[in-house]
Amino acid sequence: MTKLLEWVSVLSAMFAVWYSLIGGYVKHPLIEKNINLILISPLIFIALFGLYAVTVVLYRVFTFNNCEEAAKELQNEIAEARKDLLDKGLKF
Amino acid sequence: MAATIYDSEITKSDKYSILLPTYNERENLPIIIWLIMKYLDNSGYDFEVIIIDDGSPDGTLDVAKQLQNIYGSSKILLRPREKKLGLGTAYVHGMKHATGNFIIIMDSDLSHHPKFIPQFIELQQEQDYDLVSGTRYKDGGGVYGWDFKRKLISRGANFITQLLLRPGASDLTGSFRLYKKDVLQKLIDSCVSKGYVFQMEMIIRARQFEFTIGEVPITFVDRVYGESKLGGSEIVQFAKALLYLFATT
Ligand SMILES: Nc1nc2c(ncn2[C@@H]2O[C@H](COP(=O)(O)OP(=O)(O)OP(=O)(O)O)[C@@H](O)[C@H]2O)c(=O)[nH]1
Numbered sequence: 001m002t003k004l005l006e007w008v009s010v011l012s013a014m015f016a017v018w019y020s021l022i023g024g025y026v027k028h029p030l031i032e033k034n035i036n037l038i039l040i041s042p043l044i045f046i047a048l049f050g051l052y053a054v055t056v057v058l059y060r061v062f063t064f065n066n067c068e069e070a071a072k073e074l075q076n077e078i079a080e081a082r083k084d085l086l087d088k089g090l091k092f
Numbered sequence: 093m094a095a096t097i098y099d100s101e102i103t104k105s106d107k108y109s110i111l112l113p114t115y116n117e118r119e120n121l122p123i124i125i126w127l128i129m130k131y132l133d134n135s136g137y138d139f140e141v142i143i144i145d146d147g148s149p150d151g152t153l154d155v156a157k158q159l160q161n162i163y164g165s166s167k168i169l170l171r172p173r174e175k176k177l178g179l180g181t182a183y184v185h186g187m188k189h190a191t192g193n194f195i196i197i198m199d200s201d202l203s204h205h206p207k208f209i210p211q212f213i214e215l216q217q218e219q220d221y222d223l224v225s226g227t228r229y230k231d232g233g234g235v236y237g238w239d240f241k242r243k244l245i246s247r248g249a250n251f252i253t254q255l256l257l258r259p260g261a262s263d264l265t266g267s268f269r270l271y272k273k274d275v276l277q278k279l280i281d282s283c284v285s286k287g288y289v290f291q292m293e294m295i296i297r298a299r300q301f302e303f304t305i306g307e308v309p310i311t312f313v314d315r316v317y318g319e320s321k322l323g324g325s326e327i328v329q330f331a332k333a334l335l336y337l338f339a340t341t
Pocket residue numbers: 112113114115116117144145146176177178179182198199200201203288315319320321322
C-alpha cells in the first residue's frame with residue numbers, strides 16, 4: 001500500500017466516524033449536547049496540528065546545533081593539509 | 093536483507109571504495125584526500141578513493157593526477173568523464189570501477205568530513221546494516237554556516253517528509269553514506285529521479301526493499317571554497333519528488 005493510500009484510508013475512516021456523529025446515525029444525549037463542538041472538531045483538529053507542526057519546526061530551527069567547533073577544527077586541518085601537501089610537492 | 097553464508101568469511105577482506113564526484117573542486121580536492129588519508133590510512137581498513145571528475149574547467153583533474161602521484165595509484169583511482177553529466181550517473185560510473193564490497197559516497201566540497209568514515213564502518217559492522225547514513229538532524233549532528241532561512245527550509249522540509257513518508261531515517265537529502273555494494277546497485281537501478289532529490293529517493297527505496305539503515309550524527313560545515321547552488325528550483329524539485337514518492341511508494 002502506498003503512503004497516499006494509507007493517508008486516504010485513515011482520513012476516510014475518521015471522516016466516516018465524524019459523519020455518523022453529525023448525521024444523527026448514532027444517538028446519544030452526549031452527542032446532542034456537544035453537536036456544535038463535534039461539527040467543528042475537524043477544524044479544531046487541523047488548527048491544533050498546525051500549531052504542533054509550527055512549534056516543533058521552530059523549536060528544531062532554534063536548537064539546530066551550530067558546529068562552531070567542527071568549523072574551527074576544519075580550518076586548522078585545512079591549513080595543516082595545505083602545508084603538508086606543499087611539502088609533498090603539490091602545486092595548488 | 094538475508095545474510096549469505098559467505099558473509100563471515102568476506103568480512104576479513106572487506107574493502108571500502110570511496111566515490112568522490114568532483115566538479116570544479118580544485119581547491120577542495122587536495123584537502124579532502126589529505127583528510128581521508130589522515131583518518132583511514134592508519135585505521136587498518138582496506139580502501140580506495142575513486143575520483144570522478146566531469147571535465148571541470150578549473151583543472152580539478154590536473155590536481156587529481158598530482159594527488160595520485162603523491163599517494164599512489166592503488167589508493168587513488170581516476171575515472172574522469174568528458175563533460176558534466178550529473179551526480180547520479182557519476183556514482184554509477186564510479187561504482188563500475190569499484191573493487192570494494194562496500195561503497196562510501198560523499199561530497200568533495202569539505203561539507204562531509206572524512207573523520208566520520210571510521211564511525212560509519214564500525215556501526216555497519218556492529219549490526220551488519222545494509223546502509224549507514226550520516227545525519228545532521230540527530231543529537232551530536234549539526235550544521236555550520238546556515239542562516240535562519242536555510243535552517244527553516246531544511247527543518248520544515250524534513251518535518252513534512254517525515255510526516256508523509258515515514259522513511260525510517262532522519263536525513264533524507266544528505267549524501268554522506270556507506271552502502272553494501274549490491275544494495276547500492278539495487279537502489280540505483282530502481283531510482284527514477286535525477287538531480288539532488290535522487291538521495292531522498294534512494295533512502296525511500298531502501299525502506300521499500302526493507303534494507304536495514306544505521307545512522308551516524310555528522311557535523312556539516314558548508315562549503316568553504318566554491319559556490320553553492322541552493323535556490324528556488326531546488327525547492328520545486330524537492331516538492332515534486334516528495335509528492336511522487338508519496339503517491340507511488
Ligand atoms: N562528477 C560530477 N560531480 C558533480 C556534479 N555536480 C556536482 N558534483 C559534485 O558533487 C558534490 C555535491 O555537489 P554540490 O555542488 O556540493 O551540491 P550540494 O552539496 O547540494 O550544494 P552546495 O554544497 O550548497 O553547493 C560535490 O563534490 C560536487 O563537486 C557533476 O555533474 N559531475
